[in-house]
Amino acid sequence: MSTTRDLVRDERDQYAFHDDIVYLRETKRGLTRETVEEISRFKDEPDWMLQFRLRAYDHFVKRKMPTWGGRLADIDFDKIVYYRKPSEREEKSWDDVPEQIKATFEKLGIPEAERKFLAGVGAQYDSEVVYHSVREELSKIGVVFMGTDQALKEYPEIFRKYFGTVVPPEDNKFAALNSAVWSGGSFVYVPKGVEVPLPLQAYFRINGENTGQFERTLIVVDEGAKVHYIEGCTAPIYATDSLHAAVVEVIALAGSKVRYTTIQNWSNDVYNLVTKRAHAHANSTVEWVDANTGSRLTMKYPAIYLRGEGARAEVISVAVAGKGQHQDTGAKAVHLAPNTTSRIVSKSVSKDGGRATYRGQLKVAPGATGVTASVRCDALMLDDQSRSDTYPYIDIAEDDTTMTHEATVGKISADQVFYLMSRGLTENEAQNLIIQGFLEVFTKELPMEYAIEFNRLVKLEMEGSLG
């Protein structure tokens, strides 16, 4: 492939936006024990949560920075504002949301999406959930969908029972950071046997230079229940670095089914360091559907611990790494119980000097008999300035596991392009079509309007030559 041709241009900054918001409350830059106490005081939290935060803070201070993965040396923890509150209270109705914030959401099309298709909206503006609604039918059948802070107050028993059990603060440095300063995020509880008919969705945004966003999402799906949760992210462009360190905990109780879909499109200055993990109990199914197109560096490996017999795990992970980006993503399946199955599919595209890394782990523990697992990683490199890495870890300690792993890396096939051009497509159209086909394993899993949004994102990435 020619290195001189301007194959892809990044034009996303044309679509970025930033509103001047008056923050009602914010902490000083930098992180101290006092900052943590102050956040907890702002939120008027029970003492056990303050103790949890302080325990996490202590671990964060002790824990060394990871030396693997992407480049983290440029993160300056002292420059970050750890908590910002843009409005005083959570809103139940769209009409009550302040005009300026509403205008921002209008640009993102959230009310539109809600009116037309979606069951509930929890939109996060910086560090606090400002708008939340759940359709009446869902409330009636007992589905809880609200901001995590609110849930701590309104559902203290179930909250305390599960919070921090899937991702303990000591898991890694960024989980510790999140546990110390978390704010916002979604809480979902689906009662026994309830199937939520439409996806629940939440928009997360960072607005505000050097704002760290540390949302904490907890999803508990009771026995035999079923839910699909969707999150999408956008953020304005800034010159200095923002940090997004989220923790997502999913508990899928016996016989339940959970799908968690993410479209990550942070701007190119964001460090996106996320710990996502699910516990899958007997005969439950957990699916992570995860796309990463934005951020400067993403390190995210959605994990499923298969704890109950017959549990199933599926991860579909898609990454597009453009100029200045490193997508260090992957998946983790840990088989702890007999007759569990997992399937991991990863697709990445790297271009304009971007770097796409697949990093995954498949582990079969002693006692997990009859496991079936597969891992498939494919990477497309659009030019020779870019880089693609594949690091799968496969660790099997049983004698009847059936595990297969395949990986390929390559460029767009000249034969395919030639064939499509012979059918009347331009070269750019042909390449775009091939990339769309390459990523289809992901897009076909999305609800329709998300599939459209994702295709638009990819097209933006490819704008200028492929579109």
Next chain:
Amino acid sequence: MTEAADTSIAARPARAPRRAPDDLPFTFVDAALLAGIEAARGEPDWLREDRAAALARFESLAVEANRLYTPYVDLRAASLDGAPPYLATGDAVAADKTEADDAISGEIELAEDAVAIATIEPAAAAAGVRLMTLGELVRRDPDLARRLLVDDPVLPANDKLAWLGRAAWTQGVVLHVPAGVRIERPVVLRWAVGAARTLIGRTLIVLEEGAEASVVEELVASGRAEPGAQALLSLTTEIRLGAHARLALGSLQETGPDQVVFQQRVARLGEAADLRWALAQLGARLVRSRVDNVLAGDRSVVEQVEIVFGAGEQLHDLTSYTRHVGRDTTGQLLSKGVLLDKARAYMKGLITIDKTAIGTDSFLGEFGMNLSKAARSVAIPSLEIDQPDCRRAAHSSSVGPIDEAQLFYLESRGIPPDEARKFIVLGFLEPVVARVPLEEARDRLREALEVKWAAGTGSAGAAGAVAATAA
């Protein structure tokens, strides 16, 4: 509760500090060891200086240089301070052991610190082939020795144990084949170890432009082992292939149950050079092996096939790096492991395709068969790619039990289940056996695999029978 716990900790008698998995299992490598080697061997200044520089490098490095693999290093099964290194080693040969063998072109057998056999066929010697111990080369041809040992280094900068070999070798072999010379029959290099000592060796195989050779390396038990007393063999092998040179190298590791083996192998390939590895790991309590293939020359080819057959509590820790630098190079790498009992195998592989390596064809496969519930296999087949314009860049991996369909087929042909299982397992490992470039060695390897299978099926067969009943 807390107080009680504290008391019990305080009351516990003092223990030796726990060893980390990547702590070296010996403390005897230092400047004093080099002084001892120098005093015993009387070597030229250039070699002493090179040893000292290599020791400094050794001391500066971590056992596992690659962050990818730090969770998968475990040297705790080795404890070697009771196995002091040999300082002086022989390089003279007893005259009555130099008779020729029709099947081979040359043979060197190093038994502990002595040279048991050193022979080369007259035709090869006349063509300028050198096959001798390193000590002898240093004495007889210091200029060539200096060029091979010091001036043209191929050791990976970050391989600590390779630099151990360069710093502290006391025994070694050189096979040097001049340009255009083809050695008809295999050369055998045999290391027999087992006494409670440490032997640090260095092997150099240099094929100049257009040269051809095949080598069979055998690591065997010397019969001088003392039960329960550990021994170390650390072997660093450096291979340089000139343009169009061809080398086939088969290696059989079947040392004794108390042996620790460190193997560091590095090969640099010139234009259109061709290297075929066939590596079999059967013996030892702990093996840590690293192979580096550097495909520097355009159109160079490496094929590397490696098998592990582990039983008991053996740990085989194998890493393979293949770096594509030249254009249109080919890498074909295959690792297979069969594990019985509590055996562990770590198969770590990394293919790197440099930006210059247009037209690369590279494949890495890692396949495991756990035949026991307590066995554990780890596969990490990785890719780092800077040049997408390649013929192929892929890896594949699988772990599974014995294929029931194959078993059923064989049983339907009247083969008893135990026999059928043996056929399937040995067939799984056959790709390496078939590539060993010497019939006698192939037969020995097949026999060794069968013996190990027979010894291991006490437990594996029982587990299989249970599985079959359950099915």
